[in-house]
Amino acid sequence: MSFSEKEKHFHHSGLSNSSLNWSRHLLMQRSQVTSLFGADALWRKGYTGAKVKMAIFDTGIRADHPHFRNIKERTNWTNEDTLNDNLGHGTFVAGVIAGEDAECLGFAPDTEIYAFRVFTDAQVSYTSWFLDAFNYAIAINMDVLNLSIGGPDYLDLPFVEKVWEITANNIIMVSAIGNDGPLYGTLNNPADQSDVIGVGGIDYSDHIASFSSRGMSTWEIPHGYGRVKPDVVAYGREIMGSKISTGCKQLSGTSVASPVFAGVVCLLVSIIPENRRKEILNPASMKPTISGVETIFLKTKI
Template sequence: MKNYIVLRSNVRPSLRGGMAGVLRDGATPTVTVERVDERHVAQLREEPEVQIVAPSMPTRLIVPLNAQPAAAGPSWGIAAVGADRSPFTGAGVTVAVLDTGIDAAHPAFGGVQLVQKDFSGDGDGDAFGHGTHCAGTIFGRDVGSDGNATRIGVARGIERALIGKVLGNDGSGSTDMLVNGMTWALQNKAHIISMSLGFDFPGMVTQLVDSGVPVDIATSQALEAYRDNLRIFDAVMAMMDAQGGLDTEPLVVAASGNESRREVDAQFRVAASLPAAADDVLSVAAIGRGGATLTVANFSNTMARISAPGVDITSAFPGGGLQTWSGTSMACPHVAGVAALWWEALRAEGRDPDARLVAARLSASARRNVFAPDVDPADIGDGFLTAPE
């Protein structure tokens, strides 16, 4: 028996689990996670309402780079995006972090209602530290003694966070865990969903080869699964968009990936990977400091929609301390945090924010004048992330 993600049309919500339980009667299409014997997959595909049957494929966290002890002073990204000058704190906004879990006892999360759900089977908590670091950047409180505390969080007024553990203690997961996590976040009325992870195409090839499939066949099968999972996630995003007319339409933010190698050759760039490449996902590139201007990180994947601080970012780490990491995984939570500030700012204007409106404000306020004139627009998207003032 294996897990498959199934895209159906015209399914009554009372008959199916997964996303079907989120949307009202008559909503189509519908995505579910189903455990099916391989012998019955062909039969499943023959059902009239079934559009796609995608095997669950492995996922992995986007591995952070250049781990080092925490630098003194606040994380530089806070001031770079203008969060230190913004009158908004993210109050009243619920954010979901789909990652490796969280160290709920860390002082950075004092006073925050953490609603945890484990989809990995490894239990709550964060043995890796990735989820804790990302959460700290979004909504972490200052860490340290009074008068000498380090600011790490962009949106320190967030009081409720959904922590979906969709990656296990080794940093691996699967697309069915991610779909279930996104469903859960939607059901629990997340305004923003932050995901610093990617589909593990090489990992699926390895799994198939280890099961006896020839390498060329395994590569083709993994490519087919990757394609079908992309279509599934496009459908999930379409359903979240439809949810905006019913209740809360969350803004989904995802790291673009760290596969580029500009330090070897400027042409060694890789486009944003899944799930960041799915429709309506706000994909994020990583930026570092480079003297008078900001620079695109060598590892940052291209074709992202916006860029944010992602080099030498200090945030929370399990055990109560701080850690400095680099990666698009670190850039993504900056965007989630600033999105929370914009959500609050739009409410203050008397607006009723949704994902599209917040994404439009993020895009319109993004800056390009912080980069060198010859920067490739494909590397920075709409520009550098900016908080509301």
């Protein structure tokens, strides 16, 4: 779940004048990543993530944080007696998704935040904590679930099977692909699973970030069927998000790219009428939708 602060490494290649102008625009506007995805156009139409239930599996969040207008529930699944985030990871992720501070806007400020504290202050977690938390997420009927975490342990079968159960219940799971690039075969679990939307990171030159993990899945070599991963990429360098108690900061990594995309998903989900949401919304329907959104976004820049 590690990511680095204020990374300054960018890759450059020969670009046309229009591409250079766009790159300059990105460099000027990158602090507000929401504008790069056209979120403000949906806000003007009244879509702000309202009545979307967003589960954030991370290090928790403070109940009175000024950047959030709709923290619906906080639960602690660790052996520590606190619901608060003392590391800043969970707060930052939540801010990218649903923060409303003018300096570090989130994508869907009216999204209902359900903060699942599954990591201790020492960044320790156990499969059993995740299994219990996943069961609760199913029981309270979450719409979207973000995991800005990952690891190589695809042999943890109880965890993998519970992820399948999550997606079978029409919960859209978005997960960071990992920060183990640039080598191939470095995908993290659960983002490498077919039912999960695995998110990689790009920089503001639209190159895959050097830290971003990439396929194929090591547990499928040499007899795998070679599915393409990550499913989607999002900006993951120098993204603005919320600090633990107040204020904003910049962070980089696929742990950042994942909530960027999870915020986009929350906006898309809020467009679907609530009474038809579970009928329409599932991982199979969301994947082609996000591919179309990314294609439109890329064409818009040219």
